[in-house]
Amino acid sequence: MSASITVLMSGNEAIAEGALRAGLKFYAGYPITPQNELTAYMAEHVPLVGGVFLQSESEVAAISMVYGASAAGARAMTTSSSPGISLKQEGLSYIAAAQTPVVVANVMRAGPGLGNIWPAQSDYFQATKGGGHGDYRMIVLAPSTVQESLDLTKEAFDLADRYRIAVMILSDGMLGQMMEGVTLPADREPPAPVAKPWALTGAAGRGQNIVRSLFMERDGVEKHNLMLQRKYRRIATNETRLEAYRMADARAAIVAYGTMARIGRSVVDAMRGRGVKVGLLRPITLWPFPAKEIARFSRKTRRLLVVEMSYGQMVEDVRLAVDKKAVVHFYGRAGGGIPTHRQVERELTRFLVRKK
Amino acid sequence: MAKSYKRPRSLVDRATHYCPGCGHGILHRLVAEVVDELGLREKVISVAPVGCAVVAYNYWDFDSIEAAHGRALAVATGIKRVRPGNVVFTYQGDGDLAAIGTAETIHAANRGENLTVIFVNNAVYGMTGGQMAPTTILDQKTATTPRGRSVKDEGYPLKILEMLALLDGVAHAERTMLISPKEVLNTRRAIKEAFVNQVAGKGFSIVEVLSMCPTYAGKSPADAMRWVGEDLAKTFQPGRLK
Numbered sequence: 271m272s273a274s275i276t277v278l279m280s281g282n283e284a285i286a287e288g289a290l291r292a293g294l295k296f297y298a299g300y301p302i303t304p305q306n307e308l309t310a311y312m313a314e315h316v317p318l319v320g321g322v323f324l325q326s327e328s329e330v331a332a333i334s335m336v337y338g339a340s341a342a343g344a345r346a347m348t349t350s351s352s353p354g355i356s357l358k359q360e361g362l363s364y365i366a367a368a369q370t371p372v373v374v375a376n377v378m379r380a381g382p383g384l385g386n387i388w389p390a391q392s393d394y395f396q397a398t399k400g401g402g403h404g405d406y407r408m409i410v411l412a413p414s415t416v417q418e419s420l421d422l423t424k425e426a427f428d429l430a431d432r433y434r435i436a437v438m439i440l441s442d443g444m445l446g447q448m449m450e451g452v453t454l455p456a457d458r459e460p461p462a463p464v465a466k467p468w469a470l471t472g473a474a475g476r477g478q479n480i481v482r483s484l485f486m487e488r489d490g491v492e493k494h495n496l497m498l499q500r501k502y503r504r505i506a507t508n509e510t511r512l513e514a515y516r517m518a519d520a521r522a523a524i525v526a527y528g529t530m531a532r533i534g535r536s537v538v539d540a541m542r543g544r545g546v547k548v549g550l551l552r553p554i555t556l557w558p559f560p561a562k563e564i565a566r567f568s569r570k571t572r573r574l575l576v577v578e579m580s581y582g583q584m585v586e587d588v589r590l591a592v593d594k595k596a597v598v599h600f601y602g603r604a605g606g607g608i609p610t611h612r613q614v615e616r617e618l619t620r621f622l623v624r625k626k
Numbered sequence: 627m628a629k630s631y632k633r634p635r636s637l638v639d640r641a642t643h644y645c646p647g648c649g650h651g652i653l654h655r656l657v658a659e660v661v662d663e664l665g666l667r668e669k670v671i672s673v674a675p676v677g678c679a680v681v682a683y684n685y686w687d688f689d690s691i692e693a694a695h696g697r698a699l700a701v702a703t704g705i706k707r708v709r710p711g712n713v714v715f716t717y718q719g720d721g722d723l724a725a726i727g728t729a730e731t732i733h734a735a736n737r738g739e740n741l742t743v744i745f746v747n748n749a750v751y752g753m754t755g756g757q758m759a760p761t762t763i764l765d766q767k768t769a770t771t772p773r774g775r776s777v778k779d780e781g782y783p784l785k786i787l788e789m790l791a792l793l794d795g796v797a798h799a800e801r802t803m804l805i806s807p808k809e810v811l812n813t814r815r816a817i818k819e820a821f822v823n824q825v826a827g828k829g830f831s832i833v834e835v836l837s838m839c840p841t842y843a844g845k846s847p848a849d850a851m852r853w854v855g856e857d858l859a860k861t862f863q864p865g866r867l868k
Binding site: 295296298322324326327328330331332334335336337338339340341342343344346360361364368470471472473474475478479480481482483484486 | 667668669670671673680681683686687688689690691692693694697700701702703704705707708709712729730732733
């Protein structure tokens, strides 16, 4: 293990560096703001670690290239921002069905449509509920710091291989552009190779391997779906993550992820400084959603303020989790606007004095 | 007496799902023969298209992957770039390669990806029920051109092979037919060359094979074959373009 160093990097660069440290061997991407630094970083560094960088003709092609590279056994990734991620949904559905492990990052910007290049969290539904066709899931990880952008991306490759699933890093334009100190080993040490007996390597000394999503037999697709659902349940049991911050005696909690959780944390600290007992619940996995954990906290902390850079997406999962046993209030802005510290504090203060 | 005409090792012994007179059976066999002849069975990775040949891997005994409709060459690019020592080929129909996958086709060719492409042009969408293909010829009746393809409404049949031959990244572009033993052997030769090119690292090789779909041509297998030779081949002239 080499010595640790601390370097200044942007959230976008941290995602790229995390992938390189996970042994990334293939990257395909198409330019889109606000994630262009990520692709440029890959263009610079992927060839240096013996991998392949490819600027694709489209997002549709990029995700299909990644599907191919991953089916051939390589750790593979593509990244984009909201409109580009919409184009990748076709490939993500095939990847889910064919069970090839890939990592995708979405540095979210404002939509719908072309929207603008400012940060947003409006792709939560798309990331966690499907996006492409069919019954499938991706593991969705939501970093809230630059350090976490690196750490979670690196880990995403392990999760992808372990479960043969697509893992999405859900960042946003704010977190992607922000620069912070990141501590990491000085050298890029290649990870231990993962055995992939299902991969396409040429049928030498074994039977034919087929990577597929078509099942023509009468009950073939249903059986395949039931197998996928069992896998998703296993992931939900093993991989759900939530950070609880200053929750021990909290009367109310902010529920937020990513960039919004940073603002939520500073609101909690400020109000705690004045003796107001509030806390923060920060889902790190958006799928699997930490529903049981939030439900458990809501039995003591009866007021939950969900704050998002959207018009209310994750709040639906929080409401389902607490099942009307706690009061859930929502505050959000999207379209480039970010709820400020002051606005979130005002909402939480009103919520605390409001009759249920 | 020794048996001289045998099933190729790479071809699986099973009943066909293709219609009587369909060209896929002949072509699957030719690919299997060439793969065996070049000793590539343990190295080859095929990319199946969306269309009637989506289950080509049921007939071939080597590694295979299904691509989404039109994405075969993007998928093949990903595979070949991380496994340059393998031999990767796509097997695509006209809708896959020349309509929904046009961008993937042109850009993979232009990058000079070291891949082999078997492009099956039968001028119709078979799996979905006989709709117009980008290569449907003028006046040809299909489910979506019931009065025949017209220049005014549908434009001209797309000569994508001619377009691809213009690109610097393309090493070999050739159009062949399956309408006689002679033409079948010529197709086999072209396919072999397209694989040999890849092994030699020469870059993008594509063989467009004019094929028969008697079912949606509304013809007997023999008439469908004649139609390919007499009508389809007028618009899409066989021969080597590059």
